[in-house]
Amino acid sequence: MRPGMTLSLTVLALGLAAPAPAEDLKIGLATAQTGALAPYDQPSLAGFQMRVDEINAAGGIAGKYPIKLIAKDTRSDAAQTALVAQELVDEGVQIVITPCDADPSIAAGMVTQAAGIPAFSFCATTPTLPLAVGDYMFGNYPADNVQAAMLAEYAIGQGYKTAYILTSPDTAYTLKLPKYFGEAFTAKGGTLLGEGTYAMGQQDFSAEVTKIAAMNPKPDVIMTAAYEPDFPALMRQLRGAGVTTPVLGSDGIDSPTTFAMGGLVEGVVFSTAGFATEGSPLAAFNAKYKAKTGEEPNTVYIANGYDLGTVIDAAVTKAGSLDPKAIRDAIASLTDVQGVTGAISYAGTKGMPLRSVALVRITGGKRELVKQGVPAPADVPAP
Amino acid sequence: MDIFLQQLLNALSLGGTYALLALGLAVVFSIIGLINFAHGELMTTAGYVMAFALAAALPFPLAIILAVAAPVLLAVVMERVAFRPVRGASGTTLLLTSFAVSAILRVLFQNFISARPVPVPMPAALSGVINIGPLHLGIIQSISIATTALMLAGLTLFLNRTVAGRAMRAAAEDFAIVRLMGLRANGVVATAFAISGLLAGVAGLLWVAQRGSVDPLMGFLPVLKAFIAAIIGGLGSLTGAVAGGFLLGFIEVMLQAWLPEAWLPYRDAVAIMLVIAVLLFRPQGLLARKTVLKL
Structure with missing residues (x-):
């Protein structure tokens, strides 16, 4: 160096x-x-x-x-x-x-x-x-817990009853954000069906994806804070295994790589720090x-x-x-x-800081604003 | 049973990539006793060339050819500039030189290309899946398995049927004798680097196809895995590197699949412990060469 x-x-x-x-x-x-x-x-x-x-x-x-x-x-x-x-x-x-x-x-x-x-x-x-x-x-x-609260509120609003979270203990972000999501989702009446883990940077989700594909009943939604290179690899392997469960992500995937993935990420909703409306x-x-x-x-x-x-x-x-x-x-x-x-x-x-979080849906390789704002303080899981 | 077969397929695909990488390390090590930690940056180079070629709207096959050619060239240049001056020096010198090359390349990528990942938009057709009965095999996974098989077969032919290949095998046994036979050492070593660059390029493309982007630090982890695979297989043995790669892929996938939930965060630790257990029984690795390295 x-x-x-x-x-x-x-x-x-x-x-x-x-x-x-x-x-x-x-x-x-x-x-x-x-x-x-x-x-x-x-x-x-x-x-x-x-x-x-x-x-x-x-x-x-x-x-x-x-x-x-x-x-x-x-x-x-x-x-x-x-x-x-x-x-x-x-x-x-x-x-x-x-x-x-x-x-x-x-x-x-x-x-x-x-x-x-x-x-x-x-x-x-x-x-x-x-x-x-x-x-x-x-x-x-x-903060992670604020993003998680926004995502959980959205998930409940979509009528999702059960969720699966995918965490990596390698960083606080990839471990805690999905866990905060789990807390907020359960607090609002959802059920957590399970938690998978992955090691960052290895971009091999095949074993984890095979487990998710074999789950019965299947979760209504999968939430993860994985970002690249893990997130693209996950989506490729998840959709490749025929799992069509909706996926929620966080600001780590707000990157050109994600939008270059075409149909694989269609419908993915993620939280991020801002949205450029006209x-x-x-x-x-x-x-x-x-x-x-x-x-x-x-x-x-x-x-x-x-x-x-x-x-x-x-x-x-x-x-x-x-x-x-x-x-x-x-x-x-x-x-x-x-x-x-x-x-x-x-x-x-x-x-x-208290600052607004934007929820973005990927539609046809473009970003579409779902919601922007600050969640109610009572809904935010304690750090 | 289906799930087991599916996981076996997963292991085959991951192991194949590790095998290609470990082979790239072993080809160079067997000749000049250098573990080239800059091997990962060769992969990264393949990724960047692919990204830029696709961004320049070059046809996909041409992009692949360029992306594989670039690391071959870089490997040969690397040998000429960095490793030839220290050839024959102690293992530590060689190792540190390769770390330096790797670090310099990473900083260059970060400061002259971008610290942020660059997207590599692979054709959508590659995201498909092939269903064999109840089993799913991603197209990239299948390409990965097929390419590994093809590369291994090609390398075996090259090493056994061509003069350059025979010279390389001989050099791996005893470099001094090969030189006494009138073969040019520089040529043999450059060929070894070119082959390692080719293997890195192919593995790099397979790696990038999974992740969809290339970033400056991308090469570190795969090389670490390849290093572990080469060690299990027996350093310097080409067949050993391949066996080690597949074994490591198998161990990782099977642990991820069957370890109890609470143990999963420790998967890599458990995998490394199994590797150590293998080495306790076979200190030289699974398929170590019988001859002692001369350089």
Whole structure:
């Protein structure tokens, strides 16, 4: 691995050339440029960078605090993330951004919590993340239990009585989200017929699929948080074995790969962080992104990273100072910040933002909005 | 009984892919004593070439040919640039070199192609299924089994009937003698790499056909499996690599099928324990070569 090279390239790319006046807001990015989390952290950073550039072009937050980004590669390694977070804290940053996964975010959070510096995870969805770290840790994505509640509500609404969940103990996301779904589904009167497991990345579901095909009675619906490469392999093998049971998924499958699968994924419904209806802020953002980079945004993590810039802008404006404690208190009291993916609130939460979840149905290789909104708090399973 | 037969078919298909991969590792190892961990990146390369060829609207057969040719070329270049300078060095040096090549390629993929997976839209016809009585066999699965058989038969013919093939077998026995016989070492080694690239390309395409996308880190896991398969089979033995691949596929599928529910998360641990048990009784692997490696 040549992290040094990548790192310096990245730092160059971020354009940190201008010498910082005293009133800069310094944001440290302890996120992954390389390794297994790069597919999530890189697009998040691209969106975030775009928002920061806009804020700086307008003279900084509230016209007086330009943002200075300091990015260091974590190589998707939890120990390296903690190390990098410590380096950033030593450099005097006022906010730290951590990777799209709970484990390295907790590792970094241990450092930032102790230093009294607010930290956001780009897109970790584990609702226990802020609880594990403390009151200086925040999420930036609809939590697993919120997505699960939306999916369960939809499943009940469709008249599904029985469900089968497919989990992988390899990550908190693939394990807990289907389990939250099971809880919410049972709470609303559904029955869980069973739970299958798979190992991530092996893309062999043949044994599991043979078991599902032999189930009697068959479940009304199968729910899983598997994402690629597992999800496409699962769908191929499931439909190949003649199982036509409807499948529910989560935001991990919101990717061009899924939509390139044709008839195999027809009718799959999944939860995600936003939906670009015509005239919506997200559609405007997507157009702006395309005009700037020449490419369609291929994941919602870009818009989500962009929204984090808006959240920080709102928090620092509200705090009226660069004191990390004042910023933390301001974040915790934010309500209805208008992001491109919808309204974002932190007030009254334990660190995971309240923000809308979109349910999307795949029809003819296109996305079709089923529902968008926030589930009733009573329906959301406890983290 | 039907379910058992179905699982057996599943095991055959998975084992076939492992066998192709393990064979690719074994071909190189048998000649120069190198476990090439960059083998997985050869698979990834095949996937990317396939993705870009399909995106450029090239005809499907041409895309396949390009996707298989690219890793062959890359394997030969890899040998020339990275492995030839350290040929004959200690096993550790070779191993670390291959890790370095693998890591460099992965970072290049991440930063110059995309960290996000690139979709590979396989023709819809490949998603079909063949029903044999009560058994289901996916088209990709059947292609996977057929290709494995074809590749194994082709490789056997090549090794037994051609001069280059005989030279490779001889080199696996004793490289020094082969050179004394007047055969060019570089040619033999390059051929071995080209064959491993071909095997990686074919296995890569089968792998990608299942997953529908290619990402920079895709190659790591299959190579790990192939490594395990090659070890069970007996490192350096080509037939052993194939046997090891099928055995590993069989163990994995059968454990997934019949382990009690509570044990399923530990399937891989149980599978590895069975592998260790095999090695306890056959420390050299199932079909180890009798000769000791000379390089």
